[in-house]
Amino acid sequence: MKKGQDVLGIDIGGTQIKMALVDSRGHIRRQTTSEWHPVGSWKEDLDGLVKAVGSFLASYAVSRKTLLGVGIGLPGLIDAERGFVHHLVNVRGWRELPAAALLKKRLGLPVWIDNDVNVMTLGEATYGAARGYRYVICLTLGTGVGGGILFEGELYRGRSFSAGEIGHMPVSRRGPRCACGNRGCLETYVGNRAIVRLAKRRIRSGERTRLVRMFGGRLNRLTPEVIGRAARAGDRLALSVWEEVAEWLGMALSGIVNLYNPDRIVIGGGVAEAGEVLFRPLRKVLKKRTFAIPMRGLQVVKAKLGNQAGVVGASVLVRRMSE
């Protein structure tokens, strides 16, 4: 009977909390997105989270008894087995914290936590683009660049739960200093900020582009989403920005393909919404750089669950962990 129960899936970002009631087939019954302003104290942040869960359940008249548990994806380094937060990215005050146990006590429900990209990978593995594949690299492209690894169809977390940090594989020895302390990390070349910076530099150098018109000439309004739209409309400058992103991404992924020899590469996150203007040159770079044998039959596809990957994946986390 347990398996048929709903799960509360929660996706916590730097500024937002998404909550969803997810059924045993991965369908969302109810969901909300609310703003979240972490205050730098885990105690107060947990108070806010507990309150938010309470009002979500109340507003949809969900009884705790009907729930199998609560799954939470968090942006940071998480020991999923012990339910422990080592630290969060862009959220201060959460360090070496037994968050799952604390929340379990407060919520009166079993709670499982994991890294947000791991959770997204679980979602794609069970209901999305990685379903049925055994050796998969999942990538999320956004402000940060994250990764998840499927091994034999199961999420691989690594010896100390920190596996999958594809964004922090260096692609240039003397490249820009990354927040992680390393130099030339992939994230510093294909993260949101890098993409926008690249487009700005081109615009300032006087290249012709419809981008300037699209956002009224205000460079600070430029986003990967706008650059994606311009590229899809055929704008040369925007297209060349995506080609440049594809070069760096393809370089890093060629190394991963030669190392890991996966079935499939699944790319999600906001930046992946650029679509074929990114995927087409990326496949070309991969083909050029990678050994023929591991490239044969390798598929590079977009993630399927979009911005629901977090809450749906969090529900998968609970189901896997309570098996």
Added chain:
Amino acid sequence: MKKGQDVLGIDIGGTQIKMALVDSRGHIRRQTTSEWHPVGSWKEDLDGLVKAVGSFLASYAVSRKTLLGVGIGLPGLIDAERGFVHHLVNVRGWRELPAAALLKKRLGLPVWIDNDVNVMTLGEATYGAARGYRYVICLTLGTGVGGGILFEGELYRGRSFSAGEIGHMPVSRRGPRCACGNRGCLETYVGNRAIVRLAKRRIRSGERTRLVRMFGGRLNRLTPEVIGRAARAGDRLALSVWEEVAEWLGMALSGIVNLYNPDRIVIGGGVAEAGEVLFRPLRKVLKKRTFAIPMRGLQVVKAKLGNQAGVVGASVLVRRMSE
């Protein structure tokens, strides 16, 4: 009883064949090394190999009946399950060849084949520096730079048996063209040739070094082994060559540590014989570039089996495959 039988382990390189009778505890009872000159035709090469096995067994009066089987490590892309050679590196004429079946017929013994670095990894996993560790990256540094991956203590070969090609992870986007078709592969920076080239460049630029005296001023006699000796004797130029090698190697390995979060990194092959003049700066670079959590407790050690890793590993291949 089967498990107690000896195995014939064979390690085939570009110019040498090593054969050894290996007992069930990984000890070598008998061994020979002979020159091998592949002639560009797999048929003739197999003839030569069959003859060499025959004379090895005859000279030590080994009856085929006492053997569990024959294991062979080959330099190239091998489908170990099907006993199939896709292609060999630096050996012409072996393409898409069911080598294990052909040899089984000719030798009258079960034959298992695998990639040489996979075989070395099996050896280190069972009797060497990777023994008892679950998530291990094995690296061989020589003319080529190869890798093997242990996952849950077992060799991971990848979807199409090509996993572990660490030497072909690019570390520089516009770096030198590699024989594999990619650019800036790790091998082009830390392979034998790259190390010698680097030392030569420094010597030609007039830096003081005892290296010149060591090989009588003939630059074409320079090898990583000589540069290793000079460094251990305190030669500044030689030390700085190893520091440079450690920078590139550390950059690539930091990416792998952030991605895979292993227990242990085991480094073998001729270049690893440089020892601490390479390992010391390498550990420093890794510490500087890698996330703190996956670095904690991570050990970077030298392979244990030295140039016996191939034949001993080939014996492990046979035992694992006949289980």
